[in-house]
Amino acid sequence: MTRTRLTAEATTFALAQPFAIARGTREAIELVTVSIEREGVTGWGEGAPSARYGQDARTVLAAIEAVRPRVESGIDRAQLLAAMPPGSARNAIDCALWDLEAKLAGQPEGPLATPLPTVLPSAVTVGIAGPAAMAARAREVAAQGSAHAVLKVKLDARDIAARLRAVREAAPEARIIVDANESWDRRTLEAALPVLVETDVRLLEQPLPAGEDALLAGLSSPVPLACDESAHVAADVARLAPYYDYVTIKLDKSGGLTAALELADAAQAAGMGLMTGCMLCSSLSVAAAWPIAARSSFIDLDGPLWLARDRAGGAVLGADGLHAPAGLNWAGSRYGSPASDTRGGQP
Template identity: 55%
Template sequence: MLRTLDARHDRFGLSAPFRIARGVKTAADVVTVTVRQGDLTGRGEGVPYPRYGETIADALAQIAAATHAIEAGAGRDDLGALLTAGAARNAVDCALWDLEARLAGTTVAALAGVAAPAPIASAITIAIDTPEAMAAAAARVAHVPLLKVKVDRAGAADQIAAVRAAAPHPRLIVDPNESWTIAELERWHDLLVEHRVDLLEQPLPAGEDAALAGFASRVPLCADESLHTRADLAGLADRYQYVNIKLDKTGGLTEALALADAARARGFGLMVGCMVCSSLGIAPAMLLAGDAAFVDLDGPLWLSADRPGGVIDRDGVLDPPQPGFWGAAA
């Protein structure tokens, strides 16, 4: 049966600037892929990330180069030879999962052999600002189960202290986005313990991970930028206790599921994260969330307007998209 693929650039404005250590976003630029076969359609979304050398134009060019093979019948297992791990492959992979489930009259969860998505506690992110503004933002969500605070090098100590004072009860993830040095990690280690930080995410640049070997951290460390696919796991064992799986890094749900299994087998705890994206990027990631100790899928909550039928936040608990949105017929 004839199959067609369409890829386009979509832009979603943000309701507030999203500031992290390496810059600020005011919009989410995504690649949306639609694969049609007969009367059925599968959709997927990827977020090209400049940190990894990705752009919208490059992602669309990658997909265009693979379109003939995909329209001729190439499936998810063929994508590794057609596309590199990253946002472009993520969008195509998830679109094919969606289409496959609809063609089979089942769900992606059933095809993958995992539990159906369910409401789950997901981090509410406090973006970088003045300590006073971050405290005010934290106070508004002090009742949620889990907060994630973005920090930089210059103001990290004051930022963490301000958020914890305003929100004393939630579990807390601190994310410097590669902006610290090993000396700063050592200097701020007692502060992290004092403020009951539950997880420290990628404090050092990915290329400087070797400095963590043998570091006896009293706060669990999580690899983010240092982990993309299963090939990266071997170099992380003596440096991190957790790994953050993002579909835009793995190149889709197919590799993400395999990575989760491999990480657990090596003794890593799991975090599931996302870029700033729409609910179309979150729906596949929710299939991994049930087995993760930390879930950070609040990307759509930053949008001025999400795709209709997407996820809903209820006081820090994320409800899955409406039936039929992705991964199953309505």
């Protein structure tokens, strides 16, 4: 019988600059890397633990260790969905299995079989700060992205108008997404709508806390709304579709590419649009999310851009958008021009 070996480890990645959102500020992150080796071939996956969901590197490693016997006995991705709940631990294993399967087969199958776009128009985050500092960050990003710039503006319930107007003045041509990270209530949202329209915001993510989505009933928003923290798996769509126009898909929420694809299919079947997002992460996470991003109207995969040092061969932001992390060779790197070697190497 062919032996399968799973390895998992946590690594601390420093950020190039502090990352501030409504829930707090971070200067470093811990990522969990999973490798699954079989027949001399290794598949790689990454989980980005989130305190918002009660996770840290220790709990994610423990969850992975608990299913190690089943993974090493040959569990497949469908069985993994039943064996583990959604979250970073399952994400790391699921994505490693996708990578391993593609490499063993010699070419990707299913949603990875068709060459994916080499460049996608990812948003770059403008973290919470004073209006002047946010304007400076917006100006910096817009200069990098030229006419293709997309800004994801993080806001809490304070100084919404001043911050947004400062960002718009600094980047008059940019597409703007606003992410409130659950920090508003219905009254704050209604009061903010005029300035969202004034500053031409294209999408508003998760204004209200998860679990309070029904408070959006009867709201006529001129700005499309996306559910993020409220949406994890396909079963959530029926509950959320009456209140939101888009669903934000993150592999760490869904628990891997397998469940994320199911969520994408369910959302589109319900008439919802797609946004692909990520946690603060390395380009290994971005490589696995790229197939969902290729289907999405809005994309936010700038997690690796916040790292002081990404994995070698990772994603790069250019004037034309975010360039895929083809150098990582994840699942054969089906980004227009597959890499020549699909059998080895650590991301």
